[in-house]
Amino acid sequence: MALAGCAGPSEQIVHGTQLAPGADARIAADIDSDAATTRLAVDVAHLAPPERIEAGSKHFVAWQRPNSETPWRRVGVLDYSPDSRNGKLAETTVPYAGFELLITAEVQSSPHSPSSAAVIGPTSVG
Numbered sequence: 001m002a003l004a005g006c007a008g009p010s011e012q013i014v015h016g017t018q019l020a021p022g023a024d025a026r027i028a029a030d031i032d033s034d035a036a037t038t039r040l041a042v043d044v045a046h047l048a049p050p051e052r053i054e055a056g057s058k059h060f061v062a063w064q065r066p067n068s069e070t071p072w073r074r075v076g077v078l079d080y081s082p083d084s085r086n087g088k089l090a091e092t093t094v095p096y097a098g099f100e101l102l103i104t105a106e107v108q109s110s111p112h113s114p115s116s117a118a119v120i121g122p123t124s125v126g
Contacts, residue, residue: 020119042089054117057105098126
């Protein structure tokens with residue numbers, strides 16, 4: 001993870017849900033409170049292929065929302081390697097200093113809302 005900042009990024013480890021019990025996500029967040037943004041990078045290890053999580057799924061999609069009253073918004077698609085069983089969300093910017101993060105198995109790479117096949121989260125970031 002190559003996030004840089006004055007105070008440096010914060011990191012947290014989040015364990016997978018019941019659908020992905022062996023998965024571990026390393027979440028790096030570099031928060032800019034003045035701009036109310038977060039540079040985010042996620043690495044997930046020990047993640048079974050999406051089709052084993054939910055039939056027909058082909059992608060892992062990351063979602064964010066500032067609070068439980070707002071709808072989830074797509075952050076991006078994890079770059080998943082079936083050989084290593086690792087997924088990675090390259091560094092991206094989220095327009096909040098604090099938010100919930102969710103990763104789901106999805107049939108499409110750009111769904112309008114998350115499926116019920118959550119593999120990580122929801123978890124608080126920031």
